[in-house]
Amino acid sequence: MVVADDLFKALADPTRRIILDELTEKSGQTLFEICSRLSMKHQLGISRQAISQHLATLEAAGLVETRREGRYKFHDLNTAPLRHIVQRWLTPDPSEPEESTS
């Protein structure tokens, strides 16, 4: 799957990892909710659009799913892509070809 690349790239940014932390603590937050959390708890002087772009990146990686309700858009965490992403190097068993994984 080509998704692995998006996934690792999404995890490469520290701000996005903090967003995942916040969504882990409380899933289903809106953009503004995440904004104020990053500002309050983490002292991140970052614009709303920047966070919106981070959320888009996380969504493209499959780590965040969204649902619209009226003017609110809730962001839910999906940890499924994370589960086996690293076992690629943890199993010293070369049973199946590892091509097309990047």
Place this chain on the structure above:
Amino acid sequence: MVVADDLFKALADPTRRIILDELTEKSGQTLFEICSRLSMKHQLGISRQAISQHLATLEAAGLVETRREGRYKFHDLNTAPLRHIVQRWLTPDPSEPEESTS
């Protein structure tokens, strides 16, 4: 630990992930050995220096350890940093503070 940032950044590049694949298949390879593998098996038209820089990045992340023997420098895989790097979001248990993890 500040290492988490280096670790995720090291995993962000597809070429570096392929290098990890090759070291998983056969640990203790030299730079030239890795070069020819990437060229042969993966059709990567990439210079020796580029791969050397990738290996330096992987070493900074703790994923690769090196040992010098004469004019050879062997690269060994260390998967220890990978083991728990993702559990940060897999455990819905907020028992301990997650600051300073990025």
Place this chain on the structure above:
DNA sequence: ACAATAGGCAAGCCTTCACTTGCCTATCAA
């Protein structure tokens, strides 16, 4: 000694990426 092999250092190029700024749309409350 000399050449070949294995690797390192540093400057430069070019692309990607994070972030900002400015403006626009949609929903809801008064």
Place this chain on the structure above:
DNA sequence: TTGATAGGCAAGTGAAGGCTTGCCTATTGT
């Protein structure tokens, strides 16, 4: 309807990252 709230789009900027090129050091074999 008007204003406030929640969010989106797109262009621009500046810094980081991947890669190359050129040259240099160290070790080994003949």
